[in-house]
Amino acid sequence: MSMPSHQTKKPLLSAGERSARRGSANLSRGTESGAGTTQVVTSSSRMRLAVQAAKTSGKTIGFVPTMGALHRGHLSLVEASLSQCDQTVVSIFVNPTQFGPDEDVGRYPRTLDRDLRLLEELCCPWVFAPSASEMYGAQFDTSIDVGPVAEPFEGAMRPTHFQGVATVVLKLFQIVPANHAYFGQKDYQQSLVVKQLARDLSVPIDIHVQKIVREEDGLACSSRNAFLSPAERVRARSLWQSLQLAEQMVAAGEKSADKIIGQMREQLARCENVEVEYIAFLEEGTVCEVTTVDRRTVVVIAARFGQTRLIDNHIIG
Amino acid sequence: MSMPSHQTKKPLLSAGERSARRGSANLSRGTESGAGTTQVVTSSSRMRLAVQAAKTSGKTIGFVPTMGALHRGHLSLVEASLSQCDQTVVSIFVNPTQFGPDEDVGRYPRTLDRDLRLLEELCCPWVFAPSASEMYGAQFDTSIDVGPVAEPFEGAMRPTHFQGVATVVLKLFQIVPANHAYFGQKDYQQSLVVKQLARDLSVPIDIHVQKIVREEDGLACSSRNAFLSPAERVRARSLWQSLQLAEQMVAAGEKSADKIIGQMREQLARCENVEVEYIAFLEEGTVCEVTTVDRRTVVVIAARFGQTRLIDNHIIG
Numbered sequence: 033m034s035m036p037s038h039q040t041k042k043p044l045l046s047a048g049e050r051s052a053r054r055g056s057a058n059l060s061r062g063t064e065s066g067a068g069t070t071q072v073v074t075s076s077s078r079m080r081l082a083v084q085a086a087k088t089s090g091k092t093i094g095f096v097p098t099m100g101a102l103h104r105g106h107l108s109l110v111e112a113s114l115s116q117c118d119q120t121v122v123s124i125f126v127n128p129t130q131f132g133p134d135e136d137v138g139r140y141p142r143t144l145d146r147d148l149r150l151l152e153e154l155c156c157p158w159v160f161a162p163s164a165s166e167m168y169g170a171q172f173d174t175s176i177d178v179g180p181v182a183e184p185f186e187g188a189m190r191p192t193h194f195q196g197v198a199t200v201v202l203k204l205f206q207i208v209p210a211n212h213a214y215f216g217q218k219d220y221q222q223s224l225v226v227k228q229l230a231r232d233l234s235v236p237i238d239i240h241v242q243k244i245v246r247e248e249d250g251l252a253c254s255s256r257n258a259f260l261s262p263a264e265r266v267r268a269r270s271l272w273q274s275l276q277l278a279e280q281m282v283a284a285g286e287k288s289a290d291k292i293i294g295q296m297r298e299q300l301a302r303c304e305n306v307e308v309e310y311i312a313f314l315e316e317g318t319v320c321e322v323t324t325v326d327r328r329t330v331v332v333i334a335a336r337f338g339q340t341r342l343i344d345n346h347i348i349g
Numbered sequence: 350m351s352m353p354s355h356q357t358k359k360p361l362l363s364a365g366e367r368s369a370r371r372g373s374a375n376l377s378r379g380t381e382s383g384a385g386t387t388q389v390v391t392s393s394s395r396m397r398l399a400v401q402a403a404k405t406s407g408k409t410i411g412f413v414p415t416m417g418a419l420h421r422g423h424l425s426l427v428e429a430s431l432s433q434c435d436q437t438v439v440s441i442f443v444n445p446t447q448f449g450p451d452e453d454v455g456r457y458p459r460t461l462d463r464d465l466r467l468l469e470e471l472c473c474p475w476v477f478a479p480s481a482s483e484m485y486g487a488q489f490d491t492s493i494d495v496g497p498v499a500e501p502f503e504g505a506m507r508p509t510h511f512q513g514v515a516t517v518v519l520k521l522f523q524i525v526p527a528n529h530a531y532f533g534q535k536d537y538q539q540s541l542v543v544k545q546l547a548r549d550l551s552v553p554i555d556i557h558v559q560k561i562v563r564e565e566d567g568l569a570c571s572s573r574n575a576f577l578s579p580a581e582r583v584r585a586r587s588l589w590q591s592l593q594l595a596e597q598m599v600a601a602g603e604k605s606a607d608k609i610i611g612q613m614r615e616q617l618a619r620c621e622n623v624e625v626e627y628i629a630f631l632e633e634g635t636v637c638e639v640t641t642v643d644r645r646t647v648v649v650i651a652a653r654f655g656q657t658r659l660i661d662n663h664i665i666g
Binding site: 076080088169171172173174175176177178179180181198199202203206207209228229231232233234235236 | 393397405486488489490491492493494495496497498515516519520523524526545546548549550551552553
């Protein structure tokens with residue numbers, strides 16, 4: 033099942049797909065036994081042993097780290113891993129260290145039962161769902177800083193965010209020593225942080241970045257969309273509309289990033305109660321801003337809709 | 350071959366030991382082929398593949414990270430690994446990032462040919478000797494901070510030192526995914542940093558800390574001893590003498606760390622040109638200072654002898 037970037041909304045899996053994929057009806061949730069389709073493991077050492085055993089028997093392992101509240105974007109990562117690897121591990125862990133002091137980790141949506149059902153429908157063999165105390169013992173003190181790539185944009189708006197991300201991802205990579213790991217393009221800067229982390233620290237896991245999955249009206253799938261009021265949800269379309277405007281202007285021959293950003297801001301200003309945090313044109317694969325759009329460029333945007341902060345991006349040129 | 354803490358100076362291996370241990374006369378230095386006794390690998394990916402292949406075939410791997418200029422302290426770590434593991438990897442890499450701006454990485458002793466001969470004599474199967482560019486590409490930006498355990502003492506005297514250590518050790522652990530790694534008690538605080546790193550980041554390598562190996566007159570073996578002038582070398586005995594004084598005072602019933610430190614400082618002051626940087630009594634396994642010596646306590650000391658900074662420690666109580 034491929035997930036094109038602009039896919040229209042539909043049930044996550046059809047009934048036919050479900051019955052075809054489902055090897056076993058029961059999910060051995062929380063038992064850590066091997067009876068069901070999807071095994072849920074909460075212990076780091078058991079998770080690592082399972083992965084190591086599979087690797088020793090010659091299997092390739094794909095890994096999809098998530099904070100749960102799974103949507104079609106996450107599921108496209110799981111699909112990619114399932115299609116490319118012999119075994120797939122999805123982790124579900126709402127990592128407290130990547131939330132800032134003004135961000136409420138307790139408010140982040142938690143839908144574990146639904147998440148596990150969705151992964152069972154995909155016949156995902158392993159879910160790693162550790163507790164916070166399993167991940168962070170009382171004496172935990174370590175943090176990883178990947179340098180300049182983590183500083184602007186999301187790093188500037190959320191100063192400790194990427195240290196939390198880099199640290200938990202490196203730790204998860206030690207617990208799930210996979211061959212491949214899958215991240216979403218929606219979190220563009222995060223994907224650069226993870227690539228920098230893996231390259232600098234010689235982590236032997238290939239990092240794959242999968243296309244953004246969008247709702248029917250173009251809004252990028254995000255767990256945070258659940259926080260939007262109906263009115264905010266309508267206004268949130270403006271993010272994708274402004275990215276489309278940028279694409280159209282470049283297609284029409286405009287090369288000045290400043291001019292395009294000006295037009296995007298004007299269009300967004302016509303939408304009530306949208307507080308733009310940043311818009312920038314970046315050289316693909318970097319956080320370096322470009323002034324002239326004469327090659328593939330990533331347009332990144334962040335905006336607040338009431339209490340909810342959304343990010344999006346689009347590759348143009 | 351055990352290496353007691355106060356071992357007297359002797360040839361590194363006797364002629365008989367050498368011939369018994371040597372499986373093959375030739376060291377395949379720099380070839381990365383499998384012909385000789387000790388294989389020298391400079392490529393990270395080849396090193397990892399060799400370790401993974403050995404692990405897949407059921408072998409346990411021991412790892413001894415060093416900066417070369419090997420002395421009997423290092424060799425005792427290699428001996429421990431050789432006796433406890435099926436295969437041993439010694440890395441030789443003078444890590445530039447753990448030297449401060451006022452410390453001359455270029456001055457650190459480099460004796461690769463001699464180091465390789467010594468490891469060949471021990472029949473060490475693998476040496477990982479990467480170049481600086483193999484370890485740190487042009488875009489390298491990542492650093493790891495293990496928190497409070499790295500802050501006082503050596504961390505205060507050498508502010509970026511332990512970040513450099515933690516980062517390179519984590520990276521080496523990814524390249525050499527061993528079962529066991531061996532470090533020396535002489536670098537007591539470093540051993541705590543490495544343990545914190547491995548525990549916090551869930552690195553599946555058991556950290557072993559081996560006893561200090563001393564010269565005949567008690568000076569702890571250190572690559573930096575080579576920098577001492579003959580007169581400084583004589584004065585450097587005072588470190589061990591002061592640690593022995595602490596032990597004697599505790600054996601005689603003294604429990605006040607302050608009183609013992611006062612006596613140690615008085616004794617050191619009688620020795621010309623010794624600049625004491627710190628003396629402290631620490632709860633074993635921590636960098637927490639104790640005032641009363643009523644359990645096992647690590648006495649740590651750092652002092653300058655001319656341009657050369659030496660550290661030592663001793664467990665008492």
